[in-house]
Amino acid sequence: MPVVDVKHGSLIPKRVAEGVERSRHMERELRAQNERFSAAVENMSHGLCMFDADERMIICNRNYVDIFRLDARVMKPGIRFLDILRHSVDIGIASQSADELYAIRKPYIDGAKASTYEEVLSDGRIIIISHRPLAVGGWVSIYEDVTEHRRAEEELKEQHRLFDAALANMSQGLLMYSAEGRLIVRNQRFLDLCNARAADFKLGMTHRQMLEKLVRLRIFEPIEIDAEVARTKACLQAGQPRSSYRELVDGRTLFVARRPLSGGGWVATFEDVTERRRTEERMIHLAHHDTLTGLPNRSMFRERLDLALEDEAATPFTVFSLDLDRFKAVNDTWGHPAGDWLLKSVADRLQRCLRNETDVVARFGGDEFVIMQFNFKGVANAEKLAKRIVESIAKPFRDKRREMHVGISLGITIFPHDGKDADTLLKNADTALYRAKREGRNLYRFFEPGMDAIVQARRALEVDLETALPRQEFELEFQPIMNIASGEIIGAEALMRWHSPMRGTVAPEDFIPAAEETGLIVPLGEWALRKACAAAAAWPSGLRVAVNASAVQLGSDGFARGVISALAFSGIPAGRLELEITETVLMDESQAVLKALRQLRELGIRIALDDFGTGYSSLGYLRRFPVDKIKIDRSFTRDMRNRDTAAIVRTIIELGTELGIVVTAEGVETEAQLDTLRDLGCIEAQGYLIGAPSKAADIQRLLTSRAQHSRAG
Ligand code: C2E
Numbered sequence: 001m002p003v004v005d006v007k008h009g010s011l012i013p014k015r016v017a018e019g020v021e022r023s024r025h026m027e028r029e030l031r032a033q034n035e036r037f038s039a040a041v042e043n044m045s046h047g048l049c050m051f052d053a054d055e056r057m058i059i060c061n062r063n064y065v066d067i068f069r070l071d072a073r074v075m076k077p078g079i080r081f082l083d084i085l086r087h088s089v090d091i092g093i094a095s096q097s098a099d100e101l102y103a104i105r106k107p108y109i110d111g112a113k114a115s116t117y118e119e120v121l122s123d124g125r126i127i128i129i130s131h132r133p134l135a136v137g138g139w140v141s142i143y144e145d146v147t148e149h150r151r152a153e154e155e156l157k158e159q160h161r162l163f164d165a166a167l168a169n170m171s172q173g174l175l176m177y178s179a180e181g182r183l184i185v186r187n188q189r190f191l192d193l194c195n196a197r198a199a200d201f202k203l204g205m206t207h208r209q210m211l212e213k214l215v216r217l218r219i220f221e222p223i224e225i226d227a228e229v230a231r232t233k234a235c236l237q238a239g240q241p242r243s244s245y246r247e248l249v250d251g252r253t254l255f256v257a258r259r260p261l262s263g264g265g266w267v268a269t270f271e272d273v274t275e276r277r278r279t280e281e282r283m284i285h286l287a288h289h290d291t292l293t294g295l296p297n298r299s300m301f302r303e304r305l306d307l308a309l310e311d312e313a314a315t316p317f318t319v320f321s322l323d324l325d326r327f328k329a330v331n332d333t334w335g336h337p338a339g340d341w342l343l344k345s346v347a348d349r350l351q352r353c354l355r356n357e358t359d360v361v362a363r364f365g366g367d368e369f370v371i372m373q374f375n376f377k378g379v380a381n382a383e384k385l386a387k388r389i390v391e392s393i394a395k396p397f398r399d400k401r402r403e404m405h406v407g408i409s410l411g412i413t414i415f416p417h418d419g420k421d422a423d424t425l426l427k428n429a430d431t432a433l434y435r436a437k438r439e440g441r442n443l444y445r446f447f448e449p450g451m452d453a454i455v456q457a458r459r460a461l462e463v464d465l466e467t468a469l470p471r472q473e474f475e476l477e478f479q480p481i482m483n484i485a486s487g488e489i490i491g492a493e494a495l496m497r498w499h500s501p502m503r504g505t506v507a508p509e510d511f512i513p514a515a516e517e518t519g520l521i522v523p524l525g526e527w528a529l530r531k532a533c534a535a536a537a538a539w540p541s542g543l544r545v546a547v548n549a550s551a552v553q554l555g556s557d558g559f560a561r562g563v564i565s566a567l568a569f570s571g572i573p574a575g576r577l578e579l580e581i582t583e584t585v586l587m588d589e590s591q592a593v594l595k596a597l598r599q600l601r602e603l604g605i606r607i608a609l610d611d612f613g614t615g616y617s618s619l620g621y622l623r624r625f626p627v628d629k630i631k632i633d634r635s636f637t638r639d640m641r642n643r644d645t646a647a648i649v650r651t652i653i654e655l656g657t658e659l660g661i662v663v664t665a666e667g668v669e670t671e672a673q674l675d676t677l678r679d680l681g682c683i684e685a686q687g688y689l690i691g692a693p694s695k696a697a698d699i700q701r702l703l704t705s706r707a708q709h710s711r712a713g
């Protein structure tokens with residue numbers, strides 16, 4: 001298309017027109033290019049500013065103006081670089097003077113080589129400025145606001161610092177593994193826990209290598225590494241945490257917890273739980289053991305018993321129920337520390353009596369013990385153990401200052417013969433024990449089906465006995481005692497009777513042991529003392545009253561006080577009261593009992609040793625505690641026709657004469673017996689021949705008439 005010069009209205013020659021056309025085209029091209037360039041510059045994410053060789057601005061973009069908060073009206077092309085700096089100082093964005101800023105930039109501008117530097121603005125923002133020289137002279141500067149980026153970087157750095165500090169100060173050891181299963185973090189505490197060096201556990205090691213190293217360095221006890229690696233892997237893959245205890249070679253225990261990380265990999269923490277574990281173990285031990293003796297306690301015994309009941313290989317087995325005899329006396333006399341010591345010693349001896357590794361001895365509390373004996377091969381088996389125990393416990397217990405004597409009674413049940421479950425077995429063992437106690441202590445008894453009824457009967461008796469005293473069902477009878485040489489009655493022994501409305505008259509042998517067991521003997525004995533002394537007050541003066549006192553009574557607090565108050569109430573002099581005690585009282589060697597007896601004796605009360613010859617008949621304690629009288633048991637009197645028995649009786653009488661102790665023979669029923677005793681030099685006699693026990697009123701009549709008779713004669 002021809003180009004027409006509209007202004008001149010003539011056609012421009014073709015060549016010229018072509019030239020014009022070309023230059024117009026170029027102009028358009030240039031404009032388009034400029035527009036594209038401007039658009040590109042404008043849309044850059046960085047600030048940009050271009051200067052010519054005269055340091056005048058050619059072009060700048062919006063970002064540049066924004067970064068420096070410049071006035072767009074000032075920022076016209078052609079403005080000198082220094083003026084821009086001045087402007088920035090004027091608006092207060094620059095943190096230095098324009099000259100200073102210019103001086104900093106001058107070398108880059110003159111050097112005409114690419115350079116980058118940082119400028120901090122007055123508002124704290126950080127701008128990275130890169131200069132690049134232009135081939136035609138001048139330069140282009142690119143500006144980047146890196147404030148946010150820097151802050152994020154700083155934050156990350158701070159986070160790392162905190163993380164490091166946290167890691168270093170953790171009480172737990174920590175290892176972190178990457179998704180590839182390699183060690184990427186390891187804190188100092190981990191090394192401390194393992195007493196290891198950093199070089200031992202380098203970053204980059206795999207879980208397996210770590211475990212191998214821990215075992216090789218003799219930190220961990222040997223473990224199955226394949227299995228351990230597999231277990232951990234399986235748990236972590238399932239996204240589940242896994243924890244376990246790890247025993248160290250030096251005896252410590254670590255608690256190891258592994259937790260999967262969200263981005264793959266996992267964290268393992270290591271905690272020294274040695275102390276906690278020990279405490280836990282102690283607590284468990286405490287819950288299952290008796291603190292005093294260290295033996296298993298009731299709950300642990302029950303667990304073992306239940307296990308044994310389910311275990312056919314353990315069947316049959318026996319359960320022993322054991323109870324100390326005279327333990328209360330030891331406790332009361334020597335005090336609780338001595339009682340504790342004794343229980344510990346008993347526990348020791350019981351343990352030594354067991355021959356089988358699997359046998360169990362436990363303490364149920366107080367002086368109650370139980371034993372489970374396995375490998376039962378017949379009654380003889382259990383009998384052997386029972387005998388061993390009785391013999392072992394019968395031996396005196398000596399500590400530095402004292403010697404204690406106790407005995408033990410045992411009740412034995414056999415599984416499954418005597419019971420199919422734990423409760424029945426234990427109950428029946430108790431029943432057998434009860435029987436052993438009743439039959440005289442220091443005994444063992446096997447459970448028998450009939451025993452149950454006997455025990456029930458005994459319990460019923462105890463219950464009845466409890467109400468008998470307030471209901472005044474007791475009475476005293478008196479049996480006269482005669483001086484053999486003169487034939488005179490010198491006094492009487494008080495013997496207790498129980499007239500039960502349900503049972504009729506119950507013999508003392510049937511209710512005294514039950515009263516001792518329940519402790520009722522203490523108030524009952526005190527009642528007898530008062531009653532006997534009161535009765536004696538009505539007798540002719542000079543006649544003595546003998547009252548039986550049981551070991552339990554003597555061991556109780558306030559016994560001596562009770563005796564003294566009975567005397568005071570009745571008004572009879574101490575010399576008219578005789579206390580009959582048995583050998584066991586002296587054998588207990590309980591200091592408190594001996595002290596009380598000595599005190600009473602000093603007041604003038606006489607002490608008689610009852611039933612002599614039936615117990616241990618050890619005369620040794622006579623030296624330690626001098627008694628005033630020995631009463632030969634009626635079984636000897638009855639059997640005096642036997643030469644051996646006669647010899648024993650003679651020996652006792654001779655010994656009494658030598659020691660100045662009065663000897664009384666009990667149970668004299670015939671003239672022949674009385675003659676023999678007289679011949680042997682026995683001083684006193686008591687028995688049906690002289691007079692049966694009779695009511696207080698009757699005995700008073702008898703004594704008064706005899707006294708009148710003898711005065712008359
Ligand atoms: P003990 O102290 O040895 O009393 C003597 C026992 O022999 C009495 O039995 C008496 O009745 C009995 N007896 C007396 N003469 C003869 C005889 O010629 N032949 C036979 N076969 N027996 C005779 P009892 O009254 O049944 O008392 C039994 C035991 O009960 C007493 O033996 C004593 O140990 C105890 N006892 C009785 N009363 C009391 C008491 O008040 N307190 C305490 N702690 N025990 C008592």
Ligand code: MG
Nearest residue numbers: 493548580610
């Ligand atoms: Mg007596």
Ligand code: MG
Nearest residue numbers: 610611631666
């Ligand atoms: Mg007697």
